[in-house]
Amino acid sequence: MLAAALAASQPPMPPILPMSQTEQVAPDMPAILPLRERAELIDAILEERLDTIIPMIMREQGIDMWILMSREYFEDPVTASMLDANSFSARRQTILVFHDPGEGQDIERLTVSRYGLAGLFEPSWDPAEEPDQWRAVAKIIAERDPDQIAINYSDLKAFGDGMTLSQYRLMMDKLMPRYRERIVSGETLSIRWLEERTPTELGIYPGIVRIAHAIIGEALSNHVITPGETTADDVRWWMRERVSELGLKVWFHPSIGIQREGEEGMLSGDTVIMPGDLLWTDFGITYLRLNTDTQHLAYVLKPGETEAPEGIRAGLAATNRVGDILTDAFEAGKDGNEILFAARERALAEGFDPSLYSHPIGLHGHGAGTAVGFWDNQEGDPRSEYVLRANTAWSIEFTTYNAVPEWGGQVLDFRSEEDAFFDGESVRYFDGRQTELHLIASAP
Known part of the structure; x- marks a missing residue:
């Protein structure tokens, strides 16, 4: 389908990457189109959307x-x-x-x-x-x-x-x-127009997510962070500057949070990043009118360490298991509340402590469509009574809370968010999901 769409319009294209369940920790930055070529591609995609989606949804809704x-x-x-x-x-x-x-x-x-x-x-x-x-x-x-x-x-x-x-x-x-x-x-027409993805959009989406992953990989490294000197805000503003240098935009100000042994909650702002910290980022860009939304974790190695403590690695593994449970619950025709309840029931039965709050993504960061939970509401919501449809893009967003023995049993927040595609049968990530922590070395 993608090949046929491209052959018909022949717009300039960025690098086309396959969807992947495996994420690179520090991927190379894909080439980014010049503004003139971006405009040509944006207009080609818009024409594709108008030609295909409008007839489908108007006839589907009887309008x-x-x-x-x-x-x-x-x-x-x-x-x-x-x-x-x-x-x-x-x-x-x-x-x-x-x-x-x-x-x-x-x-x-x-x-x-x-x-x-x-x-x-x-x-x-x-x-x-x-x-x-x-x-x-x-x-x-x-x-x-x-x-x-x-x-x-x-x-x-x-x-x-x-x-x-x-x-x-x-x-x-x-x-x-x-x-x-x-x-x-025209409420449903509006949602259907915005949530539906075309073959060309799906072709370029993995490469757009790869750009976001590349920026995150650089930000959560010693290229940007010097433990004992760099603050959380320093990293946030580096990410903003990097996006601007690339000629792109963020659709929200990046977040950097620090979880530290003996400290409650997330530290941020002018807090200096130190060895032993668990870092979290929430980051999203807009390119070719499509948006990304990603949350990753990084660990700052203490002197002599070569990996994060087992309890932190186990926390990330638990989060990945909850992610599997969540995406397995996606079923076309069910509304967001039904998916939320099914996923939470199974996750709780397996002994996890989750909070699920996934949302559509596409032409808007928090996109049109149903929602699977909200961070402040795990009991169901009227906004989630719209049904899940095939051919939609998603930010698979959630967290699990896990005690870390090496930190005296302190409960940490292992947040995750990766962008994906629901084809009506299964959820596939555009550019994988985080299964390994970003590791940041301490100063010698």
Whole structure:
């Protein structure tokens, strides 16, 4: 499927890496595309998404018209994801209309705005003929007479709640009464659009995760950390600078935490990293509009040590076992709460002390779709009543708490997060998962 997609569009491509269950501790940095080539690839992927996902989800949900609108700098999350690579925001007021004529015909893609979008939508408004933009939308609706008109409003899902009250009022004021009665929520359409991954996206995702892994491997090493001198904040800001040097962005400020024998909780900020510390990082980048989210652990060797204490290595192994239990519970058609309960029940039965809080990832770091637990709620949540679907990307995020005998039985937090793909049958990691601690040598 990927080969066919690439042959059809032939966009410039970054290095294509296979999905892997095995992670390299300190991988080499993949080549990163120049900005012009990134833009070409972004637009090729957007066209692929519009051509394939829109018809599928509109027919799946029985919607024959979907209307999206955004004002400049106040974009609906869905509209923002449909802007071409050279459109950094909506222009003035951008209104997009998708219409399914039925009988297997192509979906119409219209833009009711002053500006087109890279040839991906057909311009369908002439302000000289009709100055009122919403009246032009009303005319498009009347000419096509759709049975259901989806707009983005939702009480629960931010990704499906992009229609503002003022724009809703303006639209409804111009519609004939019979069309007002056909308005329905585009909540599920929004989630389906954002959560679904295309063959090209899946082809490039392992390489994007590899970039994140390479930065983490460098950060959690003696290249950056000198025990007794380097602080947690020093490492955080090095990661930010490194991402900037590469011409990429982080979608949240990196975290560095320190667990230390005899100290409660996570130390951070201006705390100096010392031999014997267990370090944790949470780090995510954005590249080619796709996001990563990774949590790794590192141990700072004491003088004379060549590996971490057995209790710390056992804690990481326990976390990997809980990860297996969690991903084994993924089942298409079950909602996030059902998956959470099944995984927790099995993990507890095996004697683990877990907290599970995995989430979709893709065009947003905390992506559209169901959630499998929240760090502050392991009892089920209304936001997790949406069902798990195939062809979605995930951050497999969780922790286990384990006592470390070498630290006098102190309970440590062994957090893990790796990005993966659910194909409807099983979960496969894009670039493996951490099975070995990063090791940082002490100063001689």
